Amino acid sequence: xxLINCPFCGEREQSEFKAGGEAHIIRPKQPTELSDxxxxxxxxxxxxxxxxxxxxxxxxxxxxxxxxxxRDTSNDEIKAVYKMGEKPPTI
Amino acid sequence: xxxNKYSIFSLIKNAFSYHExxxxxxxxxxxxxxxxxxxxxxxxxxxxxxxxLAKKHDLKNIAVVEKGWxxxxxxxxxxxxxxxxxxxxxxxGLYDHALKIWENLSQELNYNVMFxxxxxxNLAHNLQDVRDLKRRTHANRLNGIDAxxxxxxxxxxxxxxxxxxxxxxxPVLGGTLxxxxxxxxxxxxxxxYARGADEMGVDIIQNCEVKGIKRNNGAVEGIETTRGLIKxxxxxxxxxxxxxVIANMAGLKLPLESKPLQALVSEPVKPVIDTVVMSNAVxxxxxxxxxxELVIGAGTDDYVSYSQKGSHEIVEGTLNAILELYPIFSRxxxxxxxxxxxxxxxxxxxxxxxxxxxxxxxxxxxxxxxFKATPGSGDLFAHTIANDEPxxxxxxxxxxxxxxxxxxxxxxxxxxxx
Numbered sequence: 001x002x003l004i005n006c007p008f009c010g011e012r013e014q015s016e017f018k019a020g021g022e023a024h025i026i027r028p029k030q031p032t033e034l035s036d037x038x039x040x041x042x043x044x045x046x047x048x049x050x051x052x053x054x055x056x057x058x059x060x061x062x063x064x065x066x067x068x069x070x071r072d073t074s075n076d077e078i079k080a081v082y083k084m085g086e087k088p089p090t091i
Numbered sequence: 092x093x094x095n096k097y098s099i100f101s102l103i104k105n106a107f108s109y110h111e112x113x114x115x116x117x118x119x120x121x122x123x124x125x126x127x128x129x130x131x132x133x134x135x136x137x138x139x140x141x142x143x144l145a146k147k148h149d150l151k152n153i154a155v156v157e158k159g160w161x162x163x164x165x166x167x168x169x170x171x172x173x174x175x176x177x178x179x180x181x182x183x184g185l186y187d188h189a190l191k192i193w194e195n196l197s198q199e200l201n202y203n204v205m206f207x208x209x210x211x212x213n214l215a216h217n218l219q220d221v222r223d224l225k226r227r228t229h230a231n232r233l234n235g236i237d238a239x240x241x242x243x244x245x246x247x248x249x250x251x252x253x254x255x256x257x258x259x260x261x262p263v264l265g266g267t268l269x270x271x272x273x274x275x276x277x278x279x280x281x282x283x284y285a286r287g288a289d290e291m292g293v294d295i296i297q298n299c300e301v302k303g304i305k306r307n308n309g310a311v312e313g314i315e316t317t318r319g320l321i322k323x324x325x326x327x328x329x330x331x332x333x334x335x336v337i338a339n340m341a342g343l344k345l346p347l348e349s350k351p352l353q354a355l356v357s358e359p360v361k362p363v364i365d366t367v368v369m370s371n372a373v374x375x376x377x378x379x380x381x382x383x384e385l386v387i388g389a390g391t392d393d394y395v396s397y398s399q400k401g402s403h404e405i406v407e408g409t410l411n412a413i414l415e416l417y418p419i420f421s422r423x424x425x426x427x428x429x430x431x432x433x434x435x436x437x438x439x440x441x442x443x444x445x446x447x448x449x450x451x452x453x454x455x456x457x458x459x460x461x462f463k464a465t466p467g468s469g470d471l472f473a474h475t476i477a478n479d480e481p482x483x484x485x486x487x488x489x490x491x492x493x494x495x496x497x498x499x500x501x502x503x504x505x506x507x508x509x
Contacts, residue, residue, distance in 0.1 A: 001402045013403045019394035021348070040494040044346035044437050048335035050397045072347075074397050 002076045007083050008063045022046050023068050024088065030052030050074050052091050094290045097201050116282060117289035122296050125322040126154045129314060130329060131301050131337060133157025134166040134453055135277070136461065137329035138284035138295070139469020140476070145291035147470070148477035153293045154323075155285075156316060158300035162281030165461065167330050168431035170354050170376065170388040172367050173463040174211040174272035176238050178227050181487035181499050182440060188484050189467025190271060196466055202283030204275045205381065209366045211272035212241070212250060214416075216261035216372040220306060224267045231269070231451040241266050250366055252419050261373050274378055280465055304341040307343050311341075319465060325450045327476050332397065332432025334455035343447055345455065346493045348435045350391040351401035352459050355428040359383030363419070373412035385423060387413060391433060391459060401430045433458050438492075440499035443472050443485040450457035452476050453490065 005011045028034050028042055047053070053073050058066050070080040070091050078091045095101060095114050105113055113432060128144055131136045133155045141155045155161075173193055175186035197203050215221045224240065231238035246266045247255045255263045259364060285295055296318070303315035304326065313322035328337045332349040359382050378386045389409040392401045397508035414421055436456035442462070443454050454472040457464060471485040481489060487499055 001404075008138050014394075015402060019392075021395075036494045036496075040346075041344075044493040045344040045350055046335070046346065047339075047344065048349055048395060048434075049337050049339075050333065050349075053395060055395070075396050076396055076398050 002078065004020040004057060004069065004078065005081050006059045006062060006065075007064050007067050007081055009059060012059070012062060016059060016061040020058055020066065023054040023056045046053045052079060054088055094201075094286060105448070116286040118171065119297050120294045120296065122154065122156075122299065122316070122318055122321050123152075123294065125152075125313075126294070127152040127323065128323060128325045128327065129323045130327045131152075132164075132294060132329035132331065133161035133281075133285070133297065134164050134329065134331060135162065135200050135280045135284065135465040136331075136468045136472070137327070138281055138288055139465055140327055140329060140454065140472045141293045141295075141469075142284045142288040142291070143294055143470045143473035144477060145288060148321060148473060150477060151292045153288075154296055154321065155288070155293060156296045156299045156301060156314070156321070158298070158317075160297050161285050161295060162278050163438055165431040165433065166277055166281045166465075168354065168429060169277055169462040170378070170386050171192060171274045171277045171380075171462060172211060172272075172369070172376070172378065173206070173275055174269050174367075175214070175236055175463070176211070176227065176267065176269045176272065177384045177501060178230050179499055179501060180234060182501050183231065183236055184484050185441075185471070185488065186464055187234070187236050188471070189464045192466035192470065194271075194304050196275075196280075199206065200283040200287050202279060202286060204279045204283055206275040208271055208273040209378075210249075210268055210270045211247065211367040211369060212266050212268050214246065214266040214368065214370040214372075215264045216370065217264065221264050221374055223288065224265065230502065233499075237269055238269050239268050239270075241268055250364060250368055252364060252417055253368065254416055254418055261412075261415070263416070272367070273438070274457070276381075277462060284469070301337060304337070306341065306448060309447075311451050323450075325452070325476055327452045327454060327455045327472060329472070331455065331457070332434050334434050334453060336367075338453070341446075343446060343448070343451075344491075345442070345453070346437055347456055348395050349432050349434050350394065351396050351398065351430040352391045353389040353401040353406055353428060353430045354431045355387050355389070355406060355425050356380070356384040357387070357420075357423045358426050360385075360423070368416075370416065371420070373416070375409050375412035375416060377413060384426065385420065391435070397432050399430045399432060410504070413426070423505070433461075435459070438498035439501045439502045441468070441488055442490050443468065443475060443488045444490040445475065445479065446490060
């Protein structure tokens with residue numbers, strides 16, 4: 001259990017949020033051109049990092065907006081929070 | 092070296108020396124320079140893999156490397172439930188293979204794993220549950236797996252403490268029962284396999300963390316560890332929640348997410364529930380250990396974490412459901428709560444597979460239900476490593492299925508949602 005600082009609402013309990021998984025996985029621009037390997041990479045393969053991970057969260061029981069979080073998955077410590085479309089911070 | 096056989100006589104004999112002269116169950120060897128096969132991960136699955144490699148495939152120069160102590164990961168953290176009532180043919184084959192080994196495992200290992208076929212009941216709380224569970228019962232029986240469907244009255248007869256009142260939030264409309272299913276003593280499984288593997292010459296190397304996978308021309312050459320370089324041509328990775336971390340060392344990405352899964356036990360009480368009851372819809376499962384504690388499993392958190400602790404509301408949600416179904420537990424006090432890190436595949440089925448790196452094999456993705464498969468998983472993974480190709484029972488659980496699309500989608504069909 002930890003607190004997340006929603007960029008729109010401020011600090012709230014993690015239970016108000018829904019995790020959206022790894023961030024910055026770019027949706028293919030030409031899906032029909034993709035090989036099976038590329039589809040697998042896009043749909044299923046994940047870095048699943050132990051350490052600092054960039055991920056998406058949704059304030060499901062609050063403003064319902066999506067944003068990005070940089071979190072250390074080994075101890076759940078949050079390093080940074082930034083809005084969708086913003087440049088990811090260097091950690 | 093042959094182990095002294097455990098028996099009632101050895102127990103009596105050792106009682107005379109105050110149990111101070113028991114033979115060591117496994118050695119504590121220094122790593123050799125080179126092994127034929129190295130298993131990364133000294134949990135139940137890894138130790139079983141080493142055991143069957145030595146026993147059935149005539150390989151003797153084997154090491155199991157473990158970063159902590161054997162059985163200290165998910166093997167010692169699960170709720171010990173064993174069953175094989177899976178919907179799809181591939182899963183049914185895999186898990187029933189394991190269940191058949193469980194049935195004779197204590198004798199095979201000369202180690203009491205306390206396998207108890209007390210039955211596992213899966214409850215239905217809405218009409219769709221009823222349809223799904225009936226379908227699963229039929230599918231199980233077509234696969235030769237024992238399964239019966241029970242109505243509400245029969246559920247109550249089989250487990251009298253369940254609240255079957257139609258007035259509760261999610262009333263019990265029925266359930267399935269697999270009588271061959273049950274529980275086992277989780278630590279004993281790791282220790283029994285370790286003792287058996289050690290007897291056949293397997294080196295079990297604890298406190299040895301893998302830091303890198305050495306490769307050359309697309310083939311493995313060895314592992315870098317905290318206790319130095321160890322050479323090998325075959326590596327079997329059985330690292331559960333840390334599978335992606337090891338994969339990353341070899342430049343591989345896996346279709347896994349590692350998440351905290353929690354469990355808790357109560358204070359010990361007299362026997363009150365003599366079976367295992369699981370409920371998918373309200374996410375609660377409970378059994379009673381031989382010590383008398385209620386063993387309760389909660390769900391996973393939805394975020395990736397390696398911190399071995401989960402969120403409080405997950406436990407709270409599970410206990411709400413438990414109390415609605417078993418009002419008799421309302422004053423029970425919980426003694427301990429803990430988390431383990433489970434590696435979950437998108438289709439909630441495991442990966443027991445070769446990779447595109449020669450000599451590198453993965454046994455992972457067991458998610459929230461790996462303990463039950465321990466003997467079968469070890470047996471089939473040993474076959475895969477020894478022959479460099481899968482056994483027919485684990486052929487469907489290859490890594491390539493995420494590219495071909497031939498998934499084994501047990502998500503909705505497993506007894507408890509992942």
